[in-house]
Structure formats: structure tokens, C-alpha cells
Amino acid sequence: MSAASSRSPAAKASRLRMRLPWWALALPVVSFAALLMLVASPAEARAAGAPQGLAPLLELLATLVRGGA
Template sequence: MSAASSRPAAAKARRPRLRMRLPWWALALPVISFTALLTVVTSPAEARAASAPQGLVALLELLARIVRGGA
């Protein structure tokens, strides 16, 4: 083997750099979510309790009893 034909190990291991770009929504969605949650947290005086329909409450109570094993 001649020394001129062999390449250093570092040159073989080097790979071309990939340029990956994120879509616009990959940054926009977390920013919008954080802003919305921050708004909710900073203004709790305007928050009201949500009322669930009576049928939904009964269903959720039944599911809770089933999960606890006390059906």
C-alpha cells in the first residue's frame, strides 16, 4: 500500500452537514400555546367554573366508580 492512496480516518468519518429547516408552525404553535396559558394564569379573576351537562356528570361519576373498583 502506498501512503498517497490512503486517506486519514477523520476524512472518512466526516459527513456532509444536513440543513434541516423547521416549518413555520413548529415555532408558532408553542409560542401561541405559551401566550394563551400565560394569559390564563395572569388573569384568574376573570376565570369562571365551567358547568357540565347533568348527563355528563353522571357518566363521569360512573366511570370514576368503575375505575376505583366499586361499581
């Protein structure tokens, strides 16, 4: 005895055909890679006169969260 299906085969097929646009995956990957490069390579930041390492970045984020600019 087969069980009755509550959804039609067309509804299941249309749900399977839904796909994300290319930028929905590319944008987070590109932004993560850019931020990782900024944090992980302080040697390039030294030439620009910016503070090195992760501590200044965390201090800046804490200042922004507290409402100071």
C-alpha cells in the first residue's frame, strides 16, 4: 500500500530547480578573502603607516560598537 503524497510532483520539481544567483556565493567569499588578507598580512600595512596586528583592529571595532567615532 503506497502512502499518499501531500505535494504534487510539479511542486517538488520547482523547489529543486531554485538556484542561488552567482553573486550570492561570490560576494561573501570575496569579502572574507579580502578581510583575511588585511588582517593576516601586517607587513603591507606597515608601509602605509597603519598599526600592525589584530589588536588595533579589535580596538577600532570596540570603539565603533560603543558609539564613538
